[in-house]
Amino acid sequence: MLYFVFTTGRCNLRCSYCGGSFNPEIVPWRVEYDLGDLIRLVEGDGDATIAFYGGEPLLNPGFIMEVMDAVPARRFVVQTNGTAVRALPPEYWRRMDAVLLSIDGPEGVTDGYRGRGVYRTVLSSARWLREVGFSGDLIARMTVSEGSDVYRDARHLLELGLFDHVHWQIDAVWSEGWADFRGWAERVYKPGVSRLVDYWISEAREGRVPGLVPVLGVLRVELTGESMGIPPCGAGRDAFAVSTDGRVLACPIAVAEGWAELGRLGSVGPGDLPGRVSIGEPCASCPYLRYCGGRCLYAHVERLWGEEGFEALCDLTRHLVDEVLSVADEVRALIGEGRIDPGEVLYPPYNNTTEIIP
Ligand code: SF4
Numbered sequence: 462m463l464y465f466v467f468t469t470g471r472c473n474l475r476c477s478y479c480g481g482s483f484n485p486e487i488v489p490w491r492v493e494y495d496l497g498d499l500i501r502l503v504e505g506d507g508d509a510t511i512a513f514y515g516g517e518p519l520l521n522p523g524f525i526m527e528v529m530d531a532v533p534a535r536r537f538v539v540q541t542n543g544t545a546v547r548a549l550p551p552e553y554w555r556r557m558d559a560v561l562l563s564i565d566g567p568e569g570v571t572d573g574y575r576g577r578g579v580y581r582t583v584l585s586s587a588r589w590l591r592e593v594g595f596s597g598d599l600i601a602r603m604t605v606s607e608g609s610d611v612y613r614d615a616r617h618l619l620e621l622g623l624f625d626h627v628h629w630q631i632d633a634v635w636s637e638g639w640a641d642f643r644g645w646a647e648r649v650y651k652p653g654v655s656r657l658v659d660y661w662i663s664e665a666r667e668g669r670v671p672g673l674v675p676v677l678g679v680l681r682v683e684l685t686g687e688s689m690g691i692p693p694c695g696a697g698r699d700a701f702a703v704s705t706d707g708r709v710l711a712c713p714i715a716v717a718e719g720w721a722e723l724g725r726l727g728s729v730g731p732g733d734l735p736g737r738v739s740i741g742e743p744c745a746s747c748p749y750l751r752y753c754g755g756r757c758l759y760a761h762v763e764r765l766w767g768e769e770g771f772e773a774l775c776d777l778t779r780h781l782v783d784e785v786l787s788v789a790d791e792v793r794a795l796i797g798e799g800r801i802d803p804g805e806v807l808y809p810p811y812n813n814t815t816e817i818i819p
């Protein structure tokens with residue numbers, strides 16, 4: 462299972478689509494539970510991944526070290542804004558399996574959403590991680606919003622040559638700031654996804670496998686015959702979050718939603734958690750469910766953009782799936798001819814917190 466472990470509710474940035482720190486009354490800025498309770502939750506799970514989360518998790522490096530020294534997880538992952546990586550000593554970075562650095566594209570796009578200087582800081586952090594010996598999966602985690610061109614921005618990040626993989630999420634959870642979501646979707650996003658798939662397959666013909674997570678995730682379903690997990694991120698199924706106050710949640714975003722609260726550390730075991738919240742209609746009878754997995758449990762339950770907004774996002778998911786499936790036969794042939802390595806295509810190898818469907 463995947464356990465998101467909050468190290469703090471505090472963040473040192475105020476990104477335009479997020480707003481920064483959690484209210485400390487909802488997600489305390491210090492860890493308030495006994496580490497032994499986390500150990501007891503995880504220790505019977507031979508396939509546990511711990512993903513450090515916040516707030517900005519590296520504002521509490523001491524707790525990360527305590528967890529990595531004491532909790533018998535198989536893998537460690539961190540999702541960070543990349544501004545404080547030097548707070549954690551190199552020997553801990555060398556034990557991380559995946560690092561997700563938040564960066565949205567070129568300097569103007571990233572700094573426009575996240576604040577001046579963030580782009581350069583994140584790139585410097587990425588280089589530093591490699592210099593100190595981090596050898597795991599370095600993932601650029603993009604938020605795609607109204608100033609984004611998904612094609613330009615994802616290509617930019619891939620071509621930096623620093624990141625193994627690039628994943629994007631559409632800024633469609635809480636955001637009410639969109640002037641024209643549908644216009645952007647038709648003019649920029651859908652053509653951008655089509656161009657990314659064209660780019661991906663043209664690279665594959667040359668024996669290269671661009672690390673575009675949404676493309677790889679959908680291909681994986683088609684190539685293996687295994688359906689996408691419902692939901693793809695695992696929320697409520699095999700991914701859970703432990704807040705700093707010890708509450709165990711179905712989704713790390715749902716810190717104040719009663720439906721997501723599954724219990725408290727110390728009083729729940731891993732067997733008590735799965736299946737308490739799940740994806741229902743319209744996904745259950747949607748022909749794309751096999752590839753989409755219902756996209757996001759939080760969005761499914763909350764529907765903050767209403768039914769119409771939900772459908773607008775489904776339209777983008779269906780477009781992505783259709784575009785990827787249009788090249789699947791050729792990908793199969795390229796693998797069959799030994800031109801590309803199936804090990805690179807079948808991604809992710811475990812739930813590394815990339816939610817796959819944007
Ligand atoms: S496309 Fe929409 S309705 Fe269909 S499974 Fe995905 S989220 Fe659910």
Ligand code: SF4
Nearest residue numbers: 694696712757758759
């Ligand atoms: S994709 Fe949705 S349900 Fe999954 S972790 Fe993110 S917000 Fe939660």
